[in-house]
Amino acid sequence: MGIEPGRLHFSWISSAESTKFAKVAQEVSDKVKALGPNDHFAKKELKVA
Amino acid sequence: MIAYTDKIQEIARRLLKDCKVETVIGFRKGSVPMMNEPCFITSADAADGLVWDGNCGINLANYLTNRKEKIAVFAKGCDSRNIANHIIENKIDREQLYIVGVPCQGMIEKRRIRQMAPGEITEATEDGDEIRVKGRDFEEVYNRDEALQKNCAVCVHRNPVIHDEMVADEVEEQTDVDRFADVREIEAMSPEERRVFFRKLLEPCIRCYACRNACPLCYCPTCFVDESQPQWVGKSQNPTDIWTFHFLRAYHCAGRCTDCGACERACPVGINMRLLTKKLNKDAFDQWGWEAGLNLEERPPLDTYRPNDPEEFIK
Numbered sequence: 304m305g306i307e308p309g310r311l312h313f314s315w316i317s318s319a320e321s322t323k324f325a326k327v328a329q330e331v332s333d334k335v336k337a338l339g340p341n342d343h344f345a346k347k348e349l350k351v352a
Numbered sequence: 353m354i355a356y357t358d359k360i361q362e363i364a365r366r367l368l369k370d371c372k373v374e375t376v377i378g379f380r381k382g383s384v385p386m387m388n389e390p391c392f393i394t395s396a397d398a399a400d401g402l403v404w405d406g407n408c409g410i411n412l413a414n415y416l417t418n419r420k421e422k423i424a425v426f427a428k429g430c431d432s433r434n435i436a437n438h439i440i441e442n443k444i445d446r447e448q449l450y451i452v453g454v455p456c457q458g459m460i461e462k463r464r465i466r467q468m469a470p471g472e473i474t475e476a477t478e479d480g481d482e483i484r485v486k487g488r489d490f491e492e493v494y495n496r497d498e499a500l501q502k503n504c505a506v507c508v509h510r511n512p513v514i515h516d517e518m519v520a521d522e523v524e525e526q527t528d529v530d531r532f533a534d535v536r537e538i539e540a541m542s543p544e545e546r547r548v549f550f551r552k553l554l555e556p557c558i559r560c561y562a563c564r565n566a567c568p569l570c571y572c573p574t575c576f577v578d579e580s581q582p583q584w585v586g587k588s589q590n591p592t593d594i595w596t597f598h599f600l601r602a603y604h605c606a607g608r609c610t611d612c613g614a615c616e617r618a619c620p621v622g623i624n625m626r627l628l629t630k631k632l633n634k635d636a637f638d639q640w641g642w643e644a645g646l647n648l649e650e651r652p653p654l655d656t657y658r659p660n661d662p663e664e665f666i667k
Contacts, residue, residue, distance in 0.1 A: 304599060305547020315665035343547060346592045 309334055310341060356404040356454060359519050360426060363452055364399040367424045373450050374421040377412050378402045385476040385485070386462040390415060404519075405478045409459035409501060411614040413437070413568035416444045423449055426519070428456040430503075430612035432512035433645030434568040437608055440648065443571060453515030455523040458496075458504030459613070463622065465499050468492070503613035503626060506531045513646055532634045534627060550595070556621040557594045559587070563615035563625055569605050576600060602628035607636045607654045608644050 312331045316324050364376045380391040380401045388407045392415075393399060404426070412425050413434030427435055435451060438444050465485060466473060475486040481496045497505075506529045511522045541549060561577065564570045576584045577597050585600070586593040602625070609629040616626045636642040640653040 304595070305543050305545075305550060307543045344592055344595075346586070346590050 305343070306341075307338065309338055356519050357402070360404050360452070360454075361399045361402050363517065363519065364393065364402055364424065365396045367450060368394070368396040368399065372422070373424040375419075375423045376402075377415055377423060377425045379404065379408045379410075379426070382407075385473050386460065386465065404454065406458070406460035406483070406496065407462065409613065409617050410566065411568050411612045414566065414614070416449070417568075417571040419444060419448070421448070424452060425449060426452050426454050427512050427515065428454050428459075429507065429509040429511055429513070430456075430610050432514055433509060433610040434612060436514055436645040436648055437610070438568065440645075440652065441608075446648065450517075451512065451515045453512030453518040455512070455518065455520055456504075456507075456510045457523055458500040458507065458510070459617075460496065460499050461501045461617075465494060468494060468499075501613050501617065502624070503611045503616070505529070507611075509610075509643075509646075514648065532630065535631050535634050538627065538631070551591060553627065554594050554598055554623060554625075555591070557589075557598070557623055558621060559589065559594065559597065560620060562618040562620060563623075564601060566614040566618035567605070568612070568614070569608050570601070598625055598628060602632060605629050606632040607642060607652045609633055610644050 312327075312334070314327045316327060360378060364378060367373050368376060374394060376393045376399070378391060378393070379388040381403050382389045386407045388403060388405070388410075390410055390412060391401065393402070408426075408428070411434055412427065412431050416423065416425065416435065416438055425431070425435065432451060432453060435444075435449065439446050439449075460478075460483065465476070465483065469485055469487060469492060470490050471487040473485045473487050477484050478496070483494045483496055483499060485492050485494070506526075508526055508529065508531065510525055512518070538546060538549065561575075564575060564577075577587075585596040609632065611626065611630060611633060613626060615629070616624055619625065633643075636644075636653060642653045644652065
């Protein structure tokens with residue numbers, strides 16, 4: 304689709320693995336923050352005159 | 353292919369007369385040239401109206417969803433694969449169907465003929481490999497192979513995979529076609545190039561959902577785009593909404609699409625959204641050797657679990 308590498312992550316986490324979930328969530332948000340905002344897929348509000 | 357017409361009428365007449373089926377689903381001539389329309393007939397007398405030529409591209413599997421009666425349906429290669437898919441997904445019983453296989457030589461893309469013709473076409477007839485079109489001050493003959501639908505040009509399943517009866521002998525399957533050349537081109541692009549490519553591809557979309565309506569896979573009682581609580585996707589022409597619709601719809605067809613071309617054929621603005629489903633077809637083929645709807649025994653890869661799965665995480 305044209306999403307840059309590193310923005311989309313997949314992991315397999317069991318409902319019993321709470322610490323793994325926290326760790327992965329932290330890693331994902333750090334990596335995505337480092338990439339900065341992605342404006343291409345944001346809906347821009349229409350300007351009303 | 354026009355030669356099939358007599359045989360098709362004869363089969364339909366026989367099936368209805370002998371009360372083998374209650375309904376026959378086939379094609380009749382449309383009101384404009386090169387536009388045959390699906391028709392349901394329930395009496396043997398009406399069989400005279402059935403036709404067959406290169407304009408029967410609409411996928412008739414689309415009309416079988418949740419039907420209760422006994423139906424005879426005329427099926428090209430792709431139709432038969434979608435019928436198999438319908439049976440696997442419990443949308444109709446095999447026992448309800450009398451499938452009449454129609455070996456296919458590819459369907460005609462009417463848009464291309466219209467572009468080639470010097471004026472408005474008022475009459476079109478097929479004769480072997482030739483398509484003869486007539487208009488007000490012209491008469492032209494085109495070669496059938498030049499005007500095939502894009503998916504038909506690279507089709508490798510022209511003969512029906514399941515059938516109770518065949519209209520004619522099987523046709524030769526194409527073997528020297530490169531099915532996924534266009535997908536590979538997109539795969540080779542950088543993410544940025546790809547974003548621009550898809551933007552351009554989907555820009556003309558007017559969100560009419562003709563592609564979804566023509567698709568035999570899209571039988572959900574309420575489609576995610578029509579749902580309002582919650583509203584998964586906005587209704588606007590905003591590129592993000594258009595993308596959400598097309599990409600999500602394509603994913604719903606993963607491992608199920610037969611590349612019948614119904615979506616592209618139905619699109620009023622000529623978007624080739626088959627590129628999206630084709631990528632998923634390619635992935636299913638590369639990873640699991642899967643092509644949808646080839647038989648009734650095998651379960652689709654996305655609803656199968658095997659204990660010997662090579663992926664570590666799933667064990």
